Amino acid sequence: MRIQFSYPDGRRRASTVGLASIEQSEIALDLPASIAEEAATHLLQFIADYLLASGRTISAGETMRYGWSTLRFDQSPSDPTLVISELADPFSTNIDHYVPGAARAITIIADQDAVVQRNAVVMAGHHPHRSETAVVCARVVPGVPVRVLVFDRFVTQELDDSGWFIGCGDATHNHNDASELFRVHLVRIAELDPRIVYYLALPEGTRVVFERRRVIVFAPGAQAGRVDEGTV
Numbered sequence: 001m002r003i004q005f006s007y008p009d010g011r012r013r014a015s016t017v018g019l020a021s022i023e024q025s026e027i028a029l030d031l032p033a034s035i036a037e038e039a040a041t042h043l044l045q046f047i048a049d050y051l052l053a054s055g056r057t058i059s060a061g062e063t064m065r066y067g068w069s070t071l072r073f074d075q076s077p078s079d080p081t082l083v084i085s086e087l088a089d090p091f092s093t094n095i096d097h098y099v100p101g102a103a104r105a106i107t108i109i110a111d112q113d114a115v116v117q118r119n120a121v122v123m124a125g126h127h128p129h130r131s132e133t134a135v136v137c138a139r140v141v142p143g144v145p146v147r148v149l150v151f152d153r154f155v156t157q158e159l160d161d162s163g164w165f166i167g168c169g170d171a172t173h174n175h176n177d178a179s180e181l182f183r184v185h186l187v188r189i190a191e192l193d194p195r196i197v198y199y200l201a202l203p204e205g206t207r208v209v210f211e212r213r214r215v216i217v218f219a220p221g222a223q224a225g226r227v228d229e230g231t232v
Contacts, residue, residue: 015081024058068090090105130190
């Protein structure tokens with residue numbers, strides 16, 4: 001399988017070539033100028049690797065997780081090619097609505113990777129999907145201001161568990177009391193602070209402290225944190 005780039009009707013498009021050999025419709029992604037060919041190639045290769053590893057095929061109307069967001073595969077009656085669309089607002093908890101392309105999904109992954117790299121975290125990150133869950137302190141409630149949020153990522157084997165624990169930052173609050181904890185989807189956590197999503201790909205063993213004016217990242221095994229000087 002290879003990737004080719006073309007310009008049908010003035011649009012820039014990346015397409016797979018060779019999926020027919022596994023009885024799979026070819027897949028195409030329309031690209032705005034802001035998205036590099038390398039990112040498009042990575043996405044299409046990700047899909048091809050999934051098809052080859054699973055032995056499955058993708059049909060029109062089906063969806064696939066890609067990092068934080070979700071992709072959908074659309075098809076017109078006159079063209080067998082599956083064309084990728086994505087969630088219009090991957091930060092919203094409202095009814096899903098899709099738009100052509102995958103620029104938002106690709107950009108979120110790139111921004112998450114930038115956070116990992118600029119904070120000297122050498123371990124590979126894990127990009128959680130918005131539907132994955134986290135364990136959250138009962139005092140951490142969307143719409144209720146919290147001075148400090150403390151995020152710790154633990155190793156987990158549970159399906160759809162991101163491994164993240166979110167505490168209120170109050171050292172006197174007992175976070176070992178199960179009655180003071182609950183589980184919530186990550187997309188709801190993103191409502192607390194729009195910066196949060198970009199730190200959620202940091203690997204297991206990471207601690208992130210969100211204050212009102214700064215974010216402090218503790219790399220796995222580090223005793224001291226560093227203020228993240230970047231912007232997201």
